[in-house]
Amino acid sequence: SKLLAAAENDVEKAEQGIIFIDEIDKIAKKKNTSQRDVSGESVQQGMLKLLEGSDVEVPVGANSKNAMVPLTTVNTKNILFICGGAFPDLEGIIKERLTKQSSIGFGADLKDKYDHDKTILKKVTTEDLRNFGMIPEFLGRLPIIFTLQGMNEHMLIKILKEPKNAILKQYQKLLALDEVNLLFDDGALEAIARKAMKKDTGARALRAIIEEFMLDIMYEIPKDDSIGQVTITREYIEGTGGPLIMLRGQDVARIQ
Numbered sequence: 701s702k703l704l705a706a707a708e709n710d711v712e713k714a715e716q717g718i719i720f721i722d723e724i725d726k727i728a729k730k731k732n733t734s735q736r737d738v739s740g741e742s743v744q745q746g747m748l749k750l751l752e753g754s755d756v757e758v759p760v761g762a763n764s765k766n767a768m769v770p771l772t773t774v775n776t777k778n779i780l781f782i783c784g785g786a787f788p789d790l791e792g793i794i795k796e797r798l799t800k801q802s803s804i805g806f807g808a809d810l811k812d813k814y815d816h817d818k819t820i821l822k823k824v825t826t827e828d829l830r831n832f833g834m835i836p837e838f839l840g841r842l843p844i845i846f847t848l849q850g851m852n853e854h855m856l857i858k859i860l861k862e863p864k865n866a867i868l869k870q871y872q873k874l875l876a877l878d879e880v881n882l883l884f885d886d887g888a889l890e891a892i893a894r895k896a897m898k899k900d901t902g903a904r905a906l907r908a909i910i911e912e913f914m915l916d917i918m919y920e921i922p923k924d925d926s927i928g929q930v931t932i933t934r935e936y937i938e939g940t941g942g943p944l945i946m947l948r949g950q951d952v953a954r955i956q
Contacts, residue, residue, distance in 0.1 A: 701758050704774065709760055711774055718780045725785030728833030744838040751841040753777030783842060791820050793828045821847040851902060856893040859903050860884075867907055871914055878922040880930060887934030895937070913937060 707713035727743040750756065753776050759769040795814045814820055824847060826839050851859075860868050868884055875882040892909050899905035913936065921927055928948040935941025 701760075701762065703779070704758050704760065704772070709772075711772055714779075715775050716778050718782065721781065721783045723785050724783035725787045725790075725832070729835065731833065740833065741835055744835050748837055748841060750776050751781055751838070753779075781842070787829075787832060790824065790828060790832055793831050794820055794823055797825075797828060797831075798823065818850065853890065853893040853897060856896050856903060856906060857889045860889055860892065860906060867910055871910070871918075874918065875921065875930070880921055880927055883929065883931040885931060885933055888932045888937050891934045891937035917943065 703717045703719055704711070704714045707717060727740055727747075729740045729744075755773050755775050757771045758774050759766075760772050762769045798814055824845060826836075826845065829839055829845070830836060860866060872882045892906065895909050896903070896905035899908075913932070917930060917932075921930060926947050927945055929946035931944040931946070933941060933943060936943045
């Protein structure tokens with residue numbers, strides 16, 4: 701229904717659209733559970749029809765079917781479905797398969813050979829995804845499997861600076877309400893990105909790190925009307941110094 705809305709209720713346009721389904725790993729078959737697997741295999745079975753291409757009744761102008769909403773029929777045969785997910789623990793399944801191939805003798809792989817392999821996900825096969833809990837019919841309808849690389853420091857710095865609502869711009873806007881100019885020097889951005897890399901939670905780590913350093917500044921700076929500019933430095937992020945404060949009379953002070 702969202703695709704139809706994006707195509708301005710033009711069925712022909714919607715039938716050639718792209719649908720991206722995130723968190724696809726959450727519908728994996730649960731392993732060794734005695735309870736009914738409501739969210740797993742049956743959901744995959746239900747999606748087979750959509751992926752294969754069939755006529756689906758879609759509500760027009762609403763997200764749920766009810767008696768008042770008119771329905772239209774959309775054929776999903778030419779819709780491109782892209783499914784993505786984090787697939788936690790998939791690395792373990794790949795490692796197991798790779799080390800099992802030759803576990804004894806001269807050709808044997810060491811058990812810890814792949815422990816620090818950053819590109820281990822590239823070695824994924826459909827067999828690994830099947831072991832993860834995706835059913836074979838579902839995998840058969842998604843023929844291309846592709847892995848994305850983890851982010852490096854350079855990418856994290858771009859995320860900090862470049863998006864339209866980048867987190868640095870948000871803070872600059874907040875301080876601008878108090879007529880304070882907020883700057884981040886390049887060294888500070890590198891230090892923030894390095895800390896985020898250590899946390900290993902992707903771009904989400906950036907906000908947590910910046911919140912921690914900006915907390916004092918957000919509370920203290922607006923109290924002092926004489927402060928005109930604050931520059932966040934590498935030393936402040938690394939804990940060896942303070943930010944640079946410029947008073948409205950243009951002289952620079954460094955606070956500890």
